[in-house]
Amino acid sequence: MSGKCFVDTNILVYAHDRTAGRKHERARETVETLWANRNGVLSTQVLQELCINVRRKILEPLSIREAQDLVQDYMAWEVVVNTPASVLKALEIEERYRLSFWDALIVHAAEASGAAILYSEDLAPGQRYGAVEVISPLLEPAL
Numbered sequence: 001m002s003g004k005c006f007v008d009t010n011i012l013v014y015a016h017d018r019t020a021g022r023k024h025e026r027a028r029e030t031v032e033t034l035w036a037n038r039n040g041v042l043s044t045q046v047l048q049e050l051c052i053n054v055r056r057k058i059l060e061p062l063s064i065r066e067a068q069d070l071v072q073d074y075m076a077w078e079v080v081v082n083t084p085a086s087v088l089k090a091l092e093i094e095e096r097y098r099l100s101f102w103d104a105l106i107v108h109a110a111e112a113s114g115a116a117i118l119y120s121e122d123l124a125p126g127q128r129y130g131a132v133e134v135i136s137p138l139l140e141p142a143l
Contacts, residue, residue: 004078005034006041006110008120009049011137016070019059023138030119030137034077043080043109045102047071080109097129107132 007030014020014027034040051071054062062070080086086108093104103122107129110118115132123134 003117004039004041004113004115005117005119006043006080006106006113006115006132007031007034007046008106008118008122009046009053010121011119012042012046012050012074013053013058014121014138016054016062017058017060026138040077041080041110041113041115042074042077043106043113044082045105045109047074047079050074078113080113082109086112093129099123 011027011030014023015031017024020027031040051067054070055064055067082105086105089108089112090101090105093099093107094101097104097107099107106120107118107123110132111130118129118132118134119137120134121136121138125134125136125139127134
């Protein structure tokens with residue numbers, strides 16, 4: 001895998017949720033590959049959502065300290081910082097593609113980073129938003 005790959009929150013949550021079965025395995029493999037290739041990208045929004053989800057929405061929640069350590073680790077990746085201009089761009093993307101605002105902000109961050117791939121479970125696999133293609137690493141490969 002070459003080129004930047006933006007990772008949506010849900011993929012990171014599954015990667016750290018040991019109770020998520022096959023989704024955990026596939027997400028963990030994806031994240032490990034991104035670490036090895038040094039091409040993972042995320043945004044401040046993803047880090048914020050990750051903190052909430054791993055502490056409150058998984059069967060075996062992490063402590064605040066564990067969540068802090070996780071964020072510290074992911075700060076080694078490229079992190080897109082959302083700005084007021086990002087909000088305006090997300091509104092344009094929301095209107096153009098009929099996405100939720102939060103998904104539009106993810107798409108904008110992926111686009112702003114120059115990522116060719118957006119790993120997500122929430123967005124439609126194969127959908128393109130400009131130069132960014134959505135891929136769900138959680139889906140089983142076609143036979």
